[in-house]
Amino acid sequence: MRVVIVTESFLPALNGVTTSVCKVLENLRARGHDALVIAPGTSPWSPTMTPERYAGYPVHSVTSVPVRQFRVGLPSYEIETVLHRFRPDVMHVASPFVLGVRGLTAARALGIPSVAVYQTDMPSYIRQHSGPAGNLTARAAWRWIRRIHQQADLTLAPSTAALHDLRANDVPRVALWGRGVDADLFHPDRREDPQTQALRRRLAPHGEVLLGYVGRLAPEKELHRLVELARVPGTRLVLVGEGPSRELLESQLPGAAFLGRQEGLDLARAYGAFDLFVHTGTRETFGQTLQEAAAAGLPVVAPARGGPLDLVEVGVTGQLFDPDAPGALAAAVRPLVAPGAAAQRGAMGREARRRVVERSWPALVDQLVDHYATAMGAAAVSVA
Structure with missing residues (x-):
């Protein structure tokens, strides 16, 4: 199969869209498919450039x-x-909003079957930053999203909450496709790594329980909630x-440790040093860091809203809190960090691990290839 991937984000940018695209490419290569990437470029004077190839595939x-x-x-x-x-058999459009819209328009004009992957809850972000006009602008964003995805032969949602939102806003031809996780890189055994143990000694010199967050430091992540945990x-x-909110957060959380951007083994060791993972954003269509x-x-x-509803079972793999109730995050965390709670955290972590290993990237890309075939079949029927 020949696949062209049009993505709104790619290396050197690191985020959920980039990670997903890279993992898809790696697994398409392992299965012998051909692919090409169309992505935003970096300026010639950027310290880190968009790569010309990834996983052996050209990047335009x-x-x-x-x-x-x-x-x-x-x-x-x-x-x-x-x-x-390139003459692709199918187009995969990752989180279409600007470049992806052009890709879908071109695919429809050329008769190329297309799969659009919905990854960003843009209406919620727009509502958050639009003041009194937030609801009006969010409805306008949904009209734009519907217009975008009507061009695709199939739209894939990462969670049941996102699937419900798409259907509620009349986006046609939708299906569920989650996200994979690298269960070898992110593994409980990292806790025994000497570098992880050294990091833990540095972060918790007095045996503190470490509450970890991984993600962009930005307003849409609602990190102001972490102030509850400082007490x-x-x-x-x-x-x-990293992100634009770092300076503000450093002033709000004077006792917190800020490790900056981490990748690969360094990121895995950071997870390995944590005792409990906390997430604050209510606008996640999935929540890849929760899965990691x-x-x-x-x-x-995590908040009882959006993607975390699929990933966290209350009392079994963690806790969900009401994001509209002040103090709810701290109330959910306190029992898990109380003296003697280490055994409970361990049991929850083991069950979380058991469930998530079923969502490997190879399995998820096998599902994705099936979705490609579905889109190709739907496109053939519409042409006939």
Whole structure:
């Protein structure tokens, strides 16, 4: 199968969209499929450039502009040229919003079956940043999303909550496709790594219970909730990631440790140093870091909204809290960090690990290839 992936985000940017695309490419290669990537490019003076190839596949970079620390690829007719040369069997569009819209339009014009992967709850982000007009702008965003996804032969949602949102807003032809996790990289055995143990001694010199967060430090992640945890005795917050909110968070959380951006083994060791994983955002369509934490054998505390509803079973693999109730996050965390709670955390972490290992990237990409075939079949029927 020949697959072209049009993505709104790619390396060197690190986020959920980039990670998903990279894992899909690696597993398509392992299965002998052919692929090509169309992604936003970086400027020639950028310290880290968009790679020319990934997993052995060519990466075609398009002109991009920076928007709030993100690179937004500019739509142009060069996409049609690339498609004519590559002649794909199917187009995979990751989180379409600007560049992806152009990709879907080109695919429909050229008769290429398309699968759009819904990954970002843009209406909620827009509502959060639009003040009194938030509800109106969110409804406008849903109209835009519906218009985008109507062009796709199939739209894939990462969670049951996202699937419900798409259907409630009349997005047609939707199906469920989760996200995989690297259960070998994120593994409970990392806790025994000498470098992990050294990190833990540095972060918890007095035996503190470490409450870990991994993700972008930005307003949409609602990290102000972590202030509740700064007052939980016997604990220390550890934040992994970068973003525009870091300076504010450092002032709000004077006792917290900020490890900055971590990748690969360093990220796995950070998870290995944690005792409990906490998440604060209510706008996650899935929650990849929750899944990585579970693979690392950690119980997870997250809002009872969106993607975490699929990933956390209350009292079994972690706890869910009401994001509208002040103090609910701290109330969910306190029993899990109380003296004698280590055994409970261990049991939850083991069950979280057992469940998440079933969601390997190879299995998820096998499902994705089946979705590609479904889209190709649907497109053939519509043409006939």
